[in-house]
Amino acid sequence: MNNTxxxxxxxxxxxxxPNPTTELNFTTPYELLVAVTLSAQATDVGVNKATAKLFPVANTPQAIYDLGVDGLKDYIKTIGLYNSKAVNVHKMAEILLDKHGGEVPESREALEALPGVGRKTANVVLNTAFGWPTIAVDTHIFRVSNRTKLAMGKNVDQVEQKLLKVVPAEFKVDVHHWLILHGRYTCIARKPRCGSCIIEDLCEYKDKTSD
Incomplete structure (x- = not known):
């Protein structure tokens, strides 16, 4: 695919x-960090249901720490892998209190040092909370990038690096939101909805559908 x-x-x-954002509900960088950590192998809808009950009770590192692992589990037990996630989120709160004054650090290295936080989660937080031009490649972005031939790669790291290379600066802050939403609602995994796709004529996918 050419740059034009x-x-x-x-x-x-x-x-x-024009103003895309995550479908996870949050009001602070810390709420976003917790929500993204909880969203691994879970839906945004499921996470939002859990945090709608959790955040009014505990939405700061101190409050989460005071809640304890077992108390946290009561709020997130509807989410997959909730046992390990409760341990990670509680330990994360402790580290934020001990090392970062209870604030979410605006640093990739510091974020990735937190329990349960990998490159993708760090990218989401840096982008959505702090406005960095990072691109968090999930299964939706991986699929859309390869299927359209916007940025092809054999794994998420390759696709991320290709996107960072080929996406013009004016689009970088928002591109991962656009691609996630496009993959979630239009370019879906099993049968893409090509007939209602706004970029269908530009997409280089060979097996387009009429839907």
Missing amino acids: KRKEILTRLRDAN
């Missing part, structure tokens, strides 16, 4: 959704 076509794809996605 890439820019047109991104322009259309921007025009359709």
